[in-house]
Amino acid sequence: MKKIRIAIFASGNGTNAQRIIEYYAHHASIEVACVIYNRREAFVAQRAAALGVEAFYVNRAGFADQESVKALLHGQHIDYIILAGFLLQVPDYIINMYEARILNIHPSLLPRHGGLGMYGSRVHQSVLDSGDTKSGITIHLVDGQLDTGAIVFQAECPVLDGDTADTLADRVHELEHRHFPHVIEDYILSRP
Ligand code: GAR
Numbered sequence: 001m002k003k004i005r006i007a008i009f010a011s012g013n014g015t016n017a018q019r020i021i022e023y024y025a026h027h028a029s030i031e032v033a034c035v036i037y038n039r040r041e042a043f044v045a046q047r048a049a050a051l052g053v054e055a056f057y058v059n060r061a062g063f064a065d066q067e068s069v070k071a072l073l074h075g076q077h078i079d080y081i082i083l084a085g086f087l088l089q090v091p092d093y094i095i096n097m098y099e100a101r102i103l104n105i106h107p108s109l110l111p112r113h114g115g116l117g118m119y120g121s122r123v124h125q126s127v128l129d130s131g132d133t134k135s136g137i138t139i140h141l142v143d144g145q146l147d148t149g150a151i152v153f154q155a156e157c158p159v160l161d162g163d164t165a166d167t168l169a170d171r172v173h174e175l176e177h178r179h180f181p182h183v184i185e186d187y188i189l190s191r192p
Contacts, residue, residue: 004188005033007078009086012120014044016084016105016176021051023181030188033076038063038088066093073097080188083142084180087119090142102142103187105180107172109154110138114147124165124172133159135168137175139183153183 006024008017014035021032035048035055048055056072063069070093083090083104090102106114106123113126113135127135136156141149155178157171 001029003027003029003031004079005031005077006080006082006184006188007033007073007076008035008044008082008084009090010035010037010042010044010084011039011087012042012044012085014042014047014085015173016180017044018047018051019177020082020084020181020184021048021053023185025051027185030185033078036072038086044085060088063088063091063094066091069094070097080184081142082184085120089146092144095142095144100141100191103152103184104140104142104147104149105176106138106140106147107135107169107176108138109134109136109156110140110147110151114138116146118147121165121169124168127159127168128163128165135159135172137172137179139180139187152187153179155179 008020010017017035024030024032032053035044035053036058037044037055038059045055081098081102108123108127113123134156136154138151139153140151143149155175157175
């Protein structure tokens with residue numbers, strides 16, 4: 001049977017992308033077709049290469065070229081898109097092509113600490129500045145706005161006395177690595 005093919009979009013280090021690639025390396029019905037990254041220096045490209053997954057560089061200008069991106073996604077037979085630390089806003093034409101088939105992970109308990117400028121360590125600093133006593137992860141569908149799509153999954157962790165943005169980020173990353181791969185699977189396989 002033909003496997004369901006996912007494309008991972010990423011901008012940076014790519015630890016989540018790596019976990020997802022490893023999780024689906026021998027999966028019965030889902031496979032990672034490729035990684036698409038938008039920053040030349042993104043380490044995710046090296047992680048993908050080491051794991052034998054094709055990686056395509058598409059920067060902001062590249063995403064504006066609709067026909068090329070559509071050809072890439074069709075050519076790779078992509079069924080679902082997974083945003084794993086992808087810091088560009090997904091263009092509307094892709095959202096329209098993949099309605100309810102794009103998932104994003106955000107490193108806080110949305111709707112808290114989401115929206116414009118909220119990525120990476122800025123999110124964790126915002127949590128610390130707010131005095132929140134818990135943080136966590138949110139996996140949600142991507143709509144045309146930032147961090148507002150329907151929530152599919154959340155998991156919590158405590159904010160501890162003496163936390164810095166880095167220590168909190170480590171705790172949140174651990175939750176991401178533990179949950180993101182299986183939440184993708186649960187979501188995809190539960191759809192008609
Ligand atoms: C992850 O913590 C992810 O939640 C966050 O970027 C990090 C990427 O880490 N995404 C956002 O902040 C999106 N607004 P990784 O490159 O090691 O997977």
